[in-house]
Amino acid sequence: MSLTLRPMTEGDWSDWIAVDEEAFGAPIPPHREERFKENTEFERSLGAYDGDLLVGATAVFSFTMTVPGGPIPVGGVTAVGVLPSHRRRGVLTALMTRQLADLHERGEAVAALYASEAVIYGRFGYGRAADTMTFDIPRSGGAFVPHAPADPSLRLRIVRPAEAREVFEKVFDAALGSRPGLYARTPARWDGVLGDHEADQGGAGPLRAVVAEDDGGPRGYALFRIKADWTGNNLPDGELRLKEVFGLDPAAYALLWRHLLDRDLVSRIKAWNRPADDPLIHLLADARQLNAGWLDDLWVRVVDVERALPARRYSAPVDVVIEVEDAVCPWNARRWRLSADVSGARCTPVDDAADLVLPVSVLGAAYLGGRPLAALQAAGVVREARAGAVRELSAAMAWDPAPCAGLIF
Numbered sequence: 001m002s003l004t005l006r007p008m009t010e011g012d013w014s015d016w017i018a019v020d021e022e023a024f025g026a027p028i029p030p031h032r033e034e035r036f037k038e039n040t041e042f043e044r045s046l047g048a049y050d051g052d053l054l055v056g057a058t059a060v061f062s063f064t065m066t067v068p069g070g071p072i073p074v075g076g077v078t079a080v081g082v083l084p085s086h087r088r089r090g091v092l093t094a095l096m097t098r099q100l101a102d103l104h105e106r107g108e109a110v111a112a113l114y115a116s117e118a119v120i121y122g123r124f125g126y127g128r129a130a131d132t133m134t135f136d137i138p139r140s141g142g143a144f145v146p147h148a149p150a151d152p153s154l155r156l157r158i159v160r161p162a163e164a165r166e167v168f169e170k171v172f173d174a175a176l177g178s179r180p181g182l183y184a185r186t187p188a189r190w191d192g193v194l195g196d197h198e199a200d201q202g203g204a205g206p207l208r209a210v211v212a213e214d215d216g217g218p219r220g221y222a223l224f225r226i227k228a229d230w231t232g233n234n235l236p237d238g239e240l241r242l243k244e245v246f247g248l249d250p251a252a253y254a255l256l257w258r259h260l261l262d263r264d265l266v267s268r269i270k271a272w273n274r275p276a277d278d279p280l281i282h283l284l285a286d287a288r289q290l291n292a293g294w295l296d297d298l299w300v301r302v303v304d305v306e307r308a309l310p311a312r313r314y315s316a317p318v319d320v321v322i323e324v325e326d327a328v329c330p331w332n333a334r335r336w337r338l339s340a341d342v343s344g345a346r347c348t349p350v351d352d353a354a355d356l357v358l359p360v361s362v363l364g365a366a367y368l369g370g371r372p373l374a375a376l377q378a379a380g381v382v383r384e385a386r387a388g389a390v391r392e393l394s395a396a397m398a399w400d401p402a403p404c405a406g407l408i409f
């Protein structure tokens with residue numbers, strides 16, 4: 001196989017879709033293909049060719065993503081697929097290596113992705129940076145703690161999702177800066193969130209929405225579907241499937257969840273993409289009723305250590321020398337002094353002795369503030385050369401709230 005790599009053009013679109021469909025073993029419905037095309041920046045795509053045959057592909061979305069301290073540009077890596085006839089012959093390795101070099105050249109210091117399988121991207125320097133919880137709550141387990149917040153000025157309004165898009169956008173944009181991992185949505189991205197073709201419904205009926213508001217305007221919303229069902233004995237057995245819920249304050253958030261947990265004829269509430277510190281954990285009187293599962297959300301790659309580390313804020317002052325191991329992006333592989341205080345952070349190349357040694361995937365895992373370095377040290381992934389250095393960097397990189405994008409791209 002003689003492999004060449006080049007960005008794809010609109011003329012390559014049908015070949016690209018064919019590779020993705022074959023790689024994922026599933027057809028892409030026409031409306032999803034259209035949305036994907038609207039979001040695609042062809043100049044940021046990359047195709048791998050064996051002669052004239054497209055055998056692998058990937059692309060990058062130019063995201064603005066919240067990281068600790070504010071928004072930064074982040075490369076959202078997507079649509080990774082290799083033709084099954086060409087798998088395990090280094091096509092992905094070639095694509096990843098070139099894509100990271102392109103990101104570096106472009107000055108995009110951080111990349112993020114969702115992984116179809118958790119074992120794929122660590123070797124390319126991505127670290128599991130954000131977790132997501134799945135909830136499966138029986139309706140009978142939805143009681144709140146006695147001191148749950150309530151605000152009599154709040155009211156709920158059932159809306160048709162297609163008619164309330166501006167309300168959702170207003171709430172989401174207000175929430176965007178509050179949690180690392182959230183990324184700004186283009187109109188085409190919103191089309192995807194509010195997409196309601198039969199293929200989007202998964203047998204659970206049309207998208208439904210409720211808004212929490214007061215006289216001053218919206219303070220939150222929830223998007224969900226309800227799969228209505230009945231047991232053999234004619235008892236209600238509906239399932240509410242949550243798509244997303246944002247509340248701009250505790251009372252609005254609690255009221256939205258009260259609504260989701262109290263819908264008549266629903267016997268369980270399922271959610272797939274909740275942040276690891278979801279306030280619902282503390283609102284429910286019995287958090288065991290969440291029947292929570294634990295999955296990976298975003299994987300993050302520090303593409304350029306020198307630019308990425310000063311681009312975020314730190315929770316505590318820190319001054320450490322970090323030796324970074326990075327076989328894929330050799331410009332990162334050296335010792336760096338990270339100094340951060342209230343005035344900001346600096347990262348400079350140094351020859352000083354290292355305080356700690358870590359693979360670049362660890363910096364990615366910790367970048368959004370949700371992965372304590374001490375746990376990675378206990379796993380033997382981070383090596384401490386000066387006593388206390390791991391704790392110092394861990395405390396500085398930790399951030400509240402926990403990161404979560406909650407929306408696959």
Ligand SMILES: CC(C)(COP(=O)(O)OP(=O)(O)OC[C@H]1O[C@@H](n2cnc3c(N)ncnc32)[C@H](O)[C@@H]1OP(=O)(O)O)[C@@H](O)C(=O)NCCC(=O)NCCS
Pocket residue numbers: 023024079080081082083086087088089090091092093094114115116117119120123
């Ligand atoms: C995942 C995928 C892109 C890998 O492509 P590929 O060209 O076979 O990968 P490479 O040959 O470059 O593999 C590089 C290394 O990763 C390993 N690897 C790649 N995919 C893997 C997987 N799914 N599970 C375990 N190991 C995997 C390979 O074994 C190889 O290891 P080695 O260097 O020790 O030999 C391809 O299998 C695919 O298209 N899968 C289906 C679609 C998909 O899941 N895409 C990812 C979306 S996030």
